[in-house]
Amino acid sequence: MATMATTTHIAGLGSPLSLARRSSKPSLTSGFIRTQVASRNPLNQKIAYGGRFTCFERDWLRTDLNVIGFGLIGWLAPSSIPAINGNSLTGLFFQSIGAELAHWPTGPALNSQFWLWMITWHIGLFLCLTFGQIGFKGRADGYF
Incomplete structure (x- = not known):
């Protein structure tokens, strides 16, 4: 033919x-x-999942229980040191929770110390978890 x-x-x-x-x-x-050619530069976009272009891995968060566990312990240890007039940040936060629960169902007032201790304690926790994730995954991926 x-x-x-x-x-x-x-x-x-x-x-x-x-x-x-x-x-x-x-x-x-x-x-x-x-024609689709495999890229040799890891910074280029990858073709995956039916031909769509993706910039990030599918599991971009890459959660790991080690980071959560060590990050929580890494924050509880220094926040439990009695450095604020003989009290620790964790102790003051838990005391303020108890004081606010004493007049349940009324919520805490805007000028309550609960808000200061809650925001400070959680900012420290989230910073510790964030830097822990960066450090743990950076070490695992060979960045440092």
Whole structure:
């Protein structure tokens, strides 16, 4: 069987398509479609999940219970040191929780010390968890 190739122009595509018939299987080629080549630069976008471009890994958070456990212990230890008039930050936070629960269901007032201790304690915890995640995953991935 002879190979026939015809070129047709489809309106709106802007470039001609060539239709080559070989053994009754048509194949289309176009200037719009390029073959996919694996990238050697890890910073380039990867083709994954059905041909869609993704910039991040699917599991970008990469949660690890080691980071959560060590981060919580790493924050509870220094926040339990009695450095604020003989009291620790954790102790003051838990005392303020008890004081606020004493007049349940009324919530804490805006000028209550509970808000100061809660915000300070949680900012420290989240900073410890964030730096723990950066350090643990950075070490695992070989950044440092």
